[in-house]
Amino acid sequence: MNQAVISCLHANLPAVEAVLKDIELQGITNITCLGDLVGYGPQPNKVIELIRDKEIPTCQGCWDEDVVDGLDACDCSYPSQLAEKRGHFAHQWTTDKLTTENKDYLANLPYSIRKDKCLFVHGSPNSQHEYLLPDMDAFAALERVENARAEILFCGHTHQPYIRELADGSIAVKIKNAVPKDTQEKEIQLPMRRIVNAGSVGEPRHGGTKATYVVYNDVTNEVKIREVEYDIELTCKAIIDAGLPPIFAWRLKNGFEFAEQAEDASHVCER
Amino acid sequence: MNLFKKDLKKTPGNITLFVLGDMIGPEKNCNRLLHRLINPKSNDLQPWCIYGWWEEQILLESGYRGDQRAEALRINKGEEVVKSLTNAVDKSFLDWIAALQFGFVELDCGLIHGSSKDVGENLTLDTPPLTLLDRLTRLQVNRLFTARSKQQFHLELTEGIVNSEVEDLNGNRKKEQKVPQKAVIGIGAGKNYTLYDVGTDNTQFVQAGYKTEKRIKGFGRL
Ligand SMILES: [Zn+2]
Ligand SMILES: [Zn+2]
Numbered sequence: 001m002n003q004a005v006i007s008c009l010h011a012n013l014p015a016v017e018a019v020l021k022d023i024e025l026q027g028i029t030n031i032t033c034l035g036d037l038v039g040y041g042p043q044p045n046k047v048i049e050l051i052r053d054k055e056i057p058t059c060q061g062c063w064d065e066d067v068v069d070g071l072d073a074c075d076c077s078y079p080s081q082l083a084e085k086r087g088h089f090a091h092q093w094t095t096d097k098l099t100t101e102n103k104d105y106l107a108n109l110p111y112s113i114r115k116d117k118c119l120f121v122h123g124s125p126n127s128q129h130e131y132l133l134p135d136m137d138a139f140a141a142l143e144r145v146e147n148a149r150a151e152i153l154f155c156g157h158t159h160q161p162y163i164r165e166l167a168d169g170s171i172a173v174k175i176k177n178a179v180p181k182d183t184q185e186k187e188i189q190l191p192m193r194r195i196v197n198a199g200s201v202g203e204p205r206h207g208g209t210k211a212t213y214v215v216y217n218d219v220t221n222e223v224k225i226r227e228v229e230y231d232i233e234l235t236c237k238a239i240i241d242a243g244l245p246p247i248f249a250w251r252l253k254n255g256f257e258f259a260e261q262a263e264d265a266s267h268v269c270e271r
Numbered sequence: 272m273n274l275f276k277k278d279l280k281k282t283p284g285n286i287t288l289f290v291l292g293d294m295i296g297p298e299k300n301c302n303r304l305l306h307r308l309i310n311p312k313s314n315d316l317q318p319w320c321i322y323g324w325w326e327e328q329i330l331l332e333s334g335y336r337g338d339q340r341a342e343a344l345r346i347n348k349g350e351e352v353v354k355s356l357t358n359a360v361d362k363s364f365l366d367w368i369a370a371l372q373f374g375f376v377e378l379d380c381g382l383i384h385g386s387s388k389d390v391g392e393n394l395t396l397d398t399p400p401l402t403l404l405d406r407l408t409r410l411q412v413n414r415l416f417t418a419r420s421k422q423q424f425h426l427e428l429t430e431g432i433v434n435s436e437v438e439d440l441n442g443n444r445k446k447e448q449k450v451p452q453k454a455v456i457g458i459g460a461g462k463n464y465t466l467y468d469v470g471t472d473n474t475q476f477v478q479a480g481y482k483t484e485k486r487i488k489g490f491g492r493l
Contacts, residue, residue, distance in 0.1 A: 138435040138448040143405040162439040169433030171400040176425040176454070177474050188400050190433060206440050225440065 002026065005120070005198045006213040007034035007156025008061065009051070011041030011094070012202030012252075013238075015211040016050060018230035019201045028215065032113060034156040034198055035061025035122040037106065038094050039087075040248050041202050042238035048102045060109035061122040062129050062157060067095050068107040086245045093244060112148075116218075119150035123157040132195060134162040142166045145193040152194045152216075161199025161212040161225045167192040196223050202235075209255040288316040289375065291418035291458060292323020292384035295368075297348075297355035305364045322371035323384035324391050324419060329356055335369050374410070378469065381412035385419035393420040394455055400428055403455045413453045416467070421460035423476040428453045 004023045009016050023031060033056050038044035051058060098106075111128070113120040124130035125148035132141060132155050141164065145153040169190030178184060199212030206212065210227040217223075236249035294308060295301040308318050322330075332341040332353060345353050360368075373390070374383035386392035387409040394403065394417045403426070407415050431450035436443065456474055458465040466475040 134437045134439060135446075137408055138433045138446070139401060139404050139431060139450065140408050141435075142433060143401045146399070146401055160439065162437055164438075165436045167434050167436070169431075171404065171431040171450075172429045173400050174427040174429050175396065176427050177476065178424075185429075190401060208440070212440075225438075227440070 001030065001219060002028045002215050002217050003030035003032065004028045004213060004215050005032050005034065005154050005196070006056075006201050007122070007198040008036040008159055008200035008203055009033070009038075009041075009047050010036055010063070010200065010202035011038045011044040011047050012211075012235050013041075013043040013046050013050070014232075014234045015202045015228075015230045016047050019211050019213055019228050020050075020054070022226060022228045023213075026215070031056045032115075032120050032154070033058040034120055034154060035059045035109065035128070036063045036156065036200075037061065038067060038098070039063030040090050040244075041235065042242040042244060044094050044098055045102055047202075048098075048105060052105060057113055058109055059113055059120055059122050060106065060111055060128060063091075063094070064106040064109060065128050066091060067098060068103055086247065089245060090248070093242070114150070117151035118154060118216075118218075119145075119148050119152070120154045121148075122155065124155060125150075125153070128157070131158050132197065133158055134160065134164060134197070138166055139169075141195055142169060142190060142193055145195060146191065150193075151191075152196060154196050154198060154214075154216075156198050156200065158197055159200035159203055159205035160197060161206065161214060162195075162197045163214075163223045163225070164195045164197075165192065166190075166194070194223075199225065203252070204255065207255055209253065286316060287377075288318045289382050289416070290318045290320040291382055291416065292321050292371075292390070293325045293418065293460070294320060294323070295329065295356070295360050296325050297352050297359055299359065301359045302361045302364070305360065305367070309364075309367055319375060320371055321374055321382065321384060322368060322390070325356065326368050326371060327390050328353075329360055329365070330369055332357055333362075333365055335365070376410060376412060379413040380416060380467075380469075381407070381410035381414065382416045383410070384417070386417060387415070391419065395420045395422050395457065396424050396426055398455075400431075404428060404431060404450060404453065407453050407455065413451065414472075415453075415455045416458055416465075417455065418458050418460060420457055422457040423459040423463055423465060424455075424457040425474045426455050428455075 006019060033051060035058060037048050037051060122128045124132050124144050132144060170187050172187045175184045196214055198214045199206065201211045201213060204210060204212060209232060210229055213226050215224045215226055232253055236253055239249040240246060294304060308320055311317055328341040328344045330336060331339050341353055374381060384390050386394050386406045388406060394406065429452055433448050435448060436445045456465065459476060462479045464477055464479065466477055
């Protein structure tokens with residue numbers, strides 16, 4: 001059966017509506033959301049209410065956590081000081097606009113959702129703020145999936161969709177200086193694991209302007225990245241009307257958001 | 272402690288003494304030991320100390336970590352142990368404890384109490400190699416010295432390989448990743464300590480009071 005995984009909606013209602021329509025047209029009813037319902041975008045309440053109405057199981061994202069708990073992220077959340085300033089502005093704007101009911105909803109979202117061999121998280125099993133970038137150290141990536149006791153890890157947060165397969169791994173170990181003196185050697189086979197990043201519905205960072213999400217077939221194990229067009233002008237106008245930084249509209253329109261990604265892929269969030 | 276220092280004095284060569292945490296504990300008064308670590312005698316080795324799990328507990332309990340208190344300790348060991356711990360250490364030492372580092376990185380060696388993920392993490396021979404590799408990667412070192420498990424071991428990760436295939440909107444890319452030789456070394460606790468020779472990459476597991484001969488660096492947990 002096909003299921004859809006969406007992430008990083010970022011209060012962009014036209015994008016969320018377009019993606020949900022695309023999912024519906026494929027006859028998919030099983031949807032999981034990896035959080036970041038709000039932040040950057042102009043329609044936080046409407047997006048939350050749409051997800052609540054449709055009863056889509058959702059994990060808590062980094063923005064969802066921060067608007068409830070206050071900003072408390074380690075430096076890795078923002079790629080530059082300028083981005084941080086704009087992020088703080090959007091954070092305050094969102095906190096002011098959200099209804100108490102919607103804040104409560106975000107506060108009570110689970111950190112992760114487990115369905116059979118699949119684990120759904122926002123950033124990584126360690127933290128909502130940790131980036132699992134597509135080319136991060138393969139062993140570290142495998143460790144995240146394996147220690148979470150999953151076969152497929154679905155994540156978002158980087159806003160770049162990808163499917164990564166880690167296979168045919170092994171580690172050889174040798175016990176040195178053992179008592180009794182015989183050195184023991186063995187080779188441990190590592191299991192095949194996958195990381196699937198759903199990208200972003202409302203704030204793409206893949207260089208283009210289309211919203212992205214993924215479709216996973218739990219029978220064939222196939223994963224497909226979907227790109228969806230939506231009415232960007234509508235969102236951009238709403239951003240300007242709301243008094244949010246115009247650059248948020250500009251980068252959505254030009255697909256330039258990818259210029260601002262976390263620089264250090266090996267950084268482990270210490271939050 | 273005295274036995275231990277006498278031992279190291281007899282060990283020839285240039286020795287750097289690292290103390291990987293848990294200098295304190297709830298069992299006995301720790302003030303004399305702390306005083307000696309902070310003010311080594313003229314012929315003592317200068318100890319390089321980091322904080323351990325018990326140091327973390329007393330810092331938590333003494334309000335050095337915001338609103339948090341040593342709740343995990345309270346739940347697991349009871350109020351009595353929390354009291355014994357705070358009684359065992361004079362308040363005048365708390366600032367020194369709070370200034371201790373989480374770990375040291377010397378050459379390509381990382382020295383920590385538990386792991387690079389958590390001061391309370393036990394790394395042992397039974398820890399999955401993938402986890403050990405991750406803890407090494409987090410510190411970007413090739414040798415990781417750990418004390419928390421109290422065990423003495425020298426586990427070499429001699430070879431690692433994994434194939435990675437990434438598919439994104441730009442297409443597919445494959446990469447084979449290998450790891451160079453790395454090791455995790457459990458240094459022991461109490462009377463047991465470890466001598467490490469940087470030149471030969473050999474360890475020697477020692478019990479204080481027994482004779483040793485080589486030119487090595489010592490890593491100990493008290
Ligand atoms: Zn996001
Ligand atoms: Zn995020």
